[in-house]
Amino acid sequence: MADKPTKGLADVVAASTALSDIDGQAGLLFYRGYDIHDLAGRTTFEETAHLLQRGNLPTGEQLAAYGAQLAGGRELGALAEADIPEIAGKQAPMEALRTLVSLASADDADKDSNSPEANLRKAARLTAQQPLLVARYHAARTGATIPEPDPELSIAANFLLQITGRTPDRHEVEIFDTCLVLHADHTMNASTFAARVCAATLSDMHSAIVAAIGTLKGPLHGGANEQVMRTLESLDPSTVGQAVRDKLAAGEKIMGFGHRVYKTEDPRATHLRKMSQDLADASGDDTYYRMSKEMEEVVFETKGLYPNVDFYAATVYHYLGIPTDLFTPVFSVSRMAGWTAHVIEQHADNRLIRPDSEYVGERDQKWKPLAERG
Ligand SMILES: CC(=O)SCCNC(=O)CCNC(=O)[C@H](O)C(C)(C)COP(=O)(O)OP(=O)(O)OC[C@H]1O[C@@H](n2cnc3c(N)ncnc32)[C@H](O)[C@@H]1OP(=O)(O)O
Numbered sequence: 001m002a003d004k005p006t007k008g009l010a011d012v013v014a015a016s017t018a019l020s021d022i023d024g025q026a027g028l029l030f031y032r033g034y035d036i037h038d039l040a041g042r043t044t045f046e047e048t049a050h051l052l053q054r055g056n057l058p059t060g061e062q063l064a065a066y067g068a069q070l071a072g073g074r075e076l077g078a079l080a081e082a083d084i085p086e087i088a089g090k091q092a093p094m095e096a097l098r099t100l101v102s103l104a105s106a107d108d109a110d111k112d113s114n115s116p117e118a119n120l121r122k123a124a125r126l127t128a129q130q131p132l133l134v135a136r137y138h139a140a141r142t143g144a145t146i147p148e149p150d151p152e153l154s155i156a157a158n159f160l161l162q163i164t165g166r167t168p169d170r171h172e173v174e175i176f177d178t179c180l181v182l183h184a185d186h187t188m189n190a191s192t193f194a195a196r197v198c199a200a201t202l203s204d205m206h207s208a209i210v211a212a213i214g215t216l217k218g219p220l221h222g223g224a225n226e227q228v229m230r231t232l233e234s235l236d237p238s239t240v241g242q243a244v245r246d247k248l249a250a251g252e253k254i255m256g257f258g259h260r261v262y263k264t265e266d267p268r269a270t271h272l273r274k275m276s277q278d279l280a281d282a283s284g285d286d287t288y289y290r291m292s293k294e295m296e297e298v299v300f301e302t303k304g305l306y307p308n309v310d311f312y313a314a315t316v317y318h319y320l321g322i323p324t325d326l327f328t329p330v331f332s333v334s335r336m337a338g339w340t341a342h343v344i345e346q347h348a349d350n351r352l353i354r355p356d357s358e359y360v361g362e363r364d365q366k367w368k369p370l371a372e373r374g
């Protein structure tokens with residue numbers, strides 16, 4: 001007889017990982033032993049991806065080699081390229097990414113190998129391709145002509161350039177780069193778990209990433225950042241506090257609050273709140289930032305809940321000029337670093353992930369022929 005299940009697998013240790021660690025009581029997050037507060041604002045996304053995928057913060061030489069690999073990996077492949085226009089007309093952004101990553105696998109030189117070397121190459125290519133897929137999708141649906149990525153620019157700078165159509169200033173690039181660092185990995189979150197379950201059948205990296213994208217999309221996970229912005233847009237700034245109280249009294253969840261692991265402030269939210277405030281001040285219109293602060297106060301007073309990573313990310317992306325329905329795709333651009341690293345880690349020491357279930361259905365049913373059922 002199986003043990004009683006823990007609903008939602010709360011507190012169940014489902015895998016060992018050397019990639020990231022959380023102290024949910026103290027509000028701490030580490031990537032391979034480095035405190036997120038030490039990395040944020042000091043380490044680029046490219047360095048962070050190297051740390052996760054390859055195990056160390058790169059030396060200058062390693063970073064140059066990894067940067068060249070990323071720049072060389074930006075080809076999407078003929079099948080994905082050809083299908084972007086039709087997909088952009090029919091699928092919402094996260095659906096499109098799920099499809100496009102799958103299509104990109106068709107032209108991946110390493111698609112038939114799960115060797116450690118092939119996985120490292122695929123991890124770099126997927127990390128390089130994801131921002132480009134988002135940008136190409138956006139260009140196809142808007143009809144805009146976008147510049148090709150500049151090999152001299154970072155992933156953050158190229159992405160802002162391609163999405164907004166203007167050259168971002170240094171401060172904007174630094175802020176967006178920090179966002180990418182903050183979202184890169186987060187232990188056994190739902191999308192990473194989905195990727196590991198897929199990889200543990202000895203399926204390939206692209207299949208695992210498709211599973212992860214589909215899982216990130218939901219509003220209880222990565223999809224929450226888009227919903228935060230939709231909530232802000234739907235509220236009247238002069239009555240935001242009362243509106244949030246009413247929603248909570250009606251039993252509604254407020255997107256961007258609460259977390260399975262953090263019982264205190266999410267350390268990523270500390271940085272995102274500050275960046276949201278800086279961008280709001282610079283924009284000359286801090287309405288959404290002020291509304292967010294008021295929401296935060298009311299949700300804490302009423303439910304004792306803290307903002308999670310998605311809450312202030314929403315206004316940061318908004319102030320950076322990123323369209324609201326691309327917020328979750330932006331999350332995937334960053335989390336690609338972590339997902340791919342988890343697939344590498346899973347394949348390196350694999351066992352099929354197959355938990356048990358508790359049967360709660362009927363027993364001892366008597367079979368009847370079709371004509372006698374009713
Ligand atoms: C990158 C990320 O994935 S971060 C999370 C992004 N998701 C969101 O922001 C969606 C809103 N938040 C939530 O739905 C949840 O807090 C989750 C999914 C993040 C965590 O879920 P769980 O650990 O399963 O907590 P659960 O949903 O059971 O909530 C526990 C209690 O807090 C309440 N609660 C949790 N989050 C919220 C919220 N955002 N607004 C209002 N109430 C909430 C629940 O209603 C529940 O109350 P009850 O015990 O009276 O029924």
Ligand SMILES: O=C([O-])CC(=O)C(=O)O
Nearest residue numbers: 185186188189190260309
């Ligand atoms: O860890 C989680 O459950 C969700 C989260 O914050 C993330 O994936 O960044």
